[in-house]
Amino acid sequence: MATQMERKLRAALEAGDSEELQRLCGEVGSNIELEVGGFDKQDFPFEELRKMPLAHHLACKPVRLSCLELLIDRFGTGCLTYRNGRGETPVHLAAQHQDESWMKLVKEKGGRGCMRIVNRKGETVAHFAAMNRKSNSCLKWLVKELGSDCLTVPDIYSDTAVHLVAQHQGIESLEWIKRQIGTDCFRLKGESDTTTFHFAAQKSDNSNLEWLVKELGSDCLTVPDKDGDTAVHLAALHQGIESLEWIKRQIGTDCFRLKGGWKRITFHFAAQKSDNSNLKWLVKEVGSDCLTVPDKDGDTAVHLAAQWQPVDSLQFIFDQIGAEMFRLKNRFSRTPADWCRTDQSAKRVWISAGAKKQLDPSFTDWDFILHKNKKQLIGRGGFGKVYKVVTDRNQTVAVKVLPLSGTGQSGKLQKAVEMEKRGAEIHKRLSHPNIVQFLKCEQSWDGLYIFTELVSGHSLFELMQRQNKPFKESGVRDFSRQICSGLNFLHCQPQGAILHRDIKSGNIMLTDEGVFKLIDFGLAKEIVGTSDLSTGIDPKGTLYFMAPELFMGEGDSIPYSAKTDMWAFGCTVYELTAMQPPDANVQQFRIGVVRCAGRAMPRIADGFSAGLKDFYLRCVDYDPRKRADTAELLGHSFLSASS
Incomplete structure (x- = not known):
């Protein structure tokens, strides 16, 4: 159990409360070890909490330098040289997260020796300063104190501060390094023969990559590391379309077919990106045949997209190569369905439904x-x-x-x-x-x-009537995941959002295989571009499921939008828990009056989770601008909860 002091320190560190920290550092009995959260996800992507001594935490957090100074004065300079579980000292962490004033304090209190300690990976304080995303002042100060040689000291993997600067800092830092030691350092090979080009290609934007090409030439873009991967491959994974278009202008499109490690081409790398923008761009530029190029294990970009990307990527791939995607097998006889890890439920449902024999619309009789x-x-x-x-x-x-x-x-x-x-x-x-x-x-x-x-099954309305009871929460969650995925597909069409305009339990089927399907597109409407749709003087659809703005059209028009579908979707969520839509006790001809009056929507009954209740309320916000869209709902905690 954490002591009261530990709880107070943790709260102050996570809040970045310098005044409270300074008071607590004057009272704490030692350089106490704490488990603290609230770290920058860019620097600590996989850690919710880190257990380290107090001095280490101070060096990581946006707090006053005086907090660390007080700790050193009370407990000695050993605070600066004490290592955490990774062999890092507060000096390493301060170099990565703070400015040069912290380095000056280290020199004043502990001497230059504190700045020459290496961690378990052989990384020096200069390596950490090169990973400082906020400022290069620590790195500049270290070079001034220790000499420019510290820029090219390799760690145990042969990576130097120069390599890390190319990934974590900006052009100004690269130009400064060039003035210190010239441009040859940018050709130094690090771990697995990686150069600064490989590191720059892992930065989220391509500014450093462009600068390096200007200084050293575009041939460096295709220099392979020990595995065969080039900066082009890595840019397809870590950067965006702008970077790929720039690479195309430099060296053409043939580079996107180059085979790297595990015989993978850029399509494999783009398929591991969390969104499918790069994959779509590559298909447009290079051709859809590259989607099915196998790597060393027979895995294609389709397999990797099934693992790393959302369900809409699978739909995009299907639009390119059709049912062939379901028959792809690697050398272990695994199909894309076997690779689903993220968004598993929706993707497995999609693949399961799509892998069945495709219906042929070309019948004549x-x-x-x-x-x-x-x-x-x-x-x-x-x-x-x-x-x-x-x-x-x-x-x-x-x-x-x-x-x-x-x-x-x-x-x-x-x-x-x-x-x-x-x-x-x-x-x-x-x-x-x-x-x-x-x-x-x-x-x-x-x-x-x-x-x-032909959908073998029943509408949700019919199921509730036959069973004479509402859906359980697990059923509501499964429905919400699948239909929200379908609505996201409709609302994100490249030609413009498609609105269903009559979402309700009677227009949703549950198949014998457990797949929820949206039916009856008789009232569907397409929005061109991004503007809302106004059409007609009378609202279309089913009154109990209509958003309030549909009853308040200005002049002679009714403002339809994707948000009006979301209101109806929310009403259907409610309907599945209550066997009737919200305010079903109100006479149908009066429902418009109730909605226009802004009366609070009825709450989902007790017995259902707080997550489900919030999910529903996000759908039925009276203000369409604040009402949830499909992207928000797909990320809602209710859908990620276990059934």
Whole structure:
């Protein structure tokens, strides 16, 4: 159990409270060892907490120098030379995180010997100063005190301060090093024969890489390290499209096909980046065939994207190479599905659904499937009915039929037909495991026929009615993960967001395989560009699921946006916990009045987690600007919780 003093010190260190720290450093009985968090993720990406002596923590945190000085005065200069578990002293850490005033204090209190200590990896204080992202003042001061030779002292891996500067600092530092020791140092080989070019390619922007090319020539971009990796390979992993475009201007696109370590090309490296921007750029410039180039183990960029990137990358790859992606196997017979590690549930569902035989929309003939000599009816709506049919490609699919005569409601029917046609036009280019697959649309003298995949299962509304109970929280979480993934796909279309405009439990199917699918795109609408959509004087959709702004259109328009879909999605989340939408006790014709009055949305009942309740409330914020979008929801703690 931590003592009261330890708790106070930890809180002050994590808050960067210099005044409180100075008071506590005057009271603490020793250079106490503490477990403290709040570290910069760039410098300590894998550590939530670090256990080190107090002096080490002071050297890492944005606090006053006087706190360390007080500790030295009380407990001696041994505070400066004491090593943590990695062999680092407070001097090493101060060089990495503070300015030259800390180095001056070290020299004054402990002498120059403190600045010559190396850690277990053979790294000097200069190595740490070269990793200081805030300032190069410590490095400049050390060179002034110890001489410029400290810049090229290798650690046990042969890396020098020059290599580390290329990765962690900026052009001004490189120009300063050039003035101190010339440009030959930038060709020095470090661990595994890596040069400063390899290190600069690991920086998040390409400014240092551009500077090095200007000074040493573009041939350095393709110098391989011991494994065969070049700066080009590393830039594809660590930098962005701007860097790849710049490399293309320097040496052309052939470099992107160069094989590096494990026989991997830049596509493999780009597929390990957390987003797929570089992978998309490479496909556009070099061709989609590179997605299936195998490395030494037979793994392709598809395998690696399945491991490191979100589900939308898999959709992008499918759009490029189709069902071939599901058949790819490495030399251990592993497919992309076996590589899913992050976002596992959504990606496995996507791959599982996509790996099934793809439906063929090019059929030319079909017949209704009969049951007791009648067409097999599987659903019905306001104007149309859905039947099961078989095609001349020997596939069973669903067809929605809207008759074009005989209803007695010709005006409304015509509107319904036009909406279905528009929905079909939008739907036909969508391919996502959580969206029902559209096949084709046909119109004849007697009706409009819309063909989609046949989903074996039930709508969520029907399931609740049959079971006479709401969904359990694990079911709500699974639904939310999958449908939010489908909505993210719709809202992030490159041509502009696609809105469903009628999200509710009746328009979501749960298949026999446990996949949630969004159906009925009759009210779907596309937003061109990034602006909101305004259309018509009457809001479309189902009243209980409509966002408040849809009842408050200015003039003669209704402001649809991706955020109106998010409101309906949130109402559906509520519906799954209560078997009815929010405010279902309010008469339908009055729901617009209730929404416009801004009455607080009903809360999800006790018995469900705080995470689910917050997830729902983020969807139904009355202010569309503050309302969550799909990106926020996909990162919400409710979805990452275990079922």
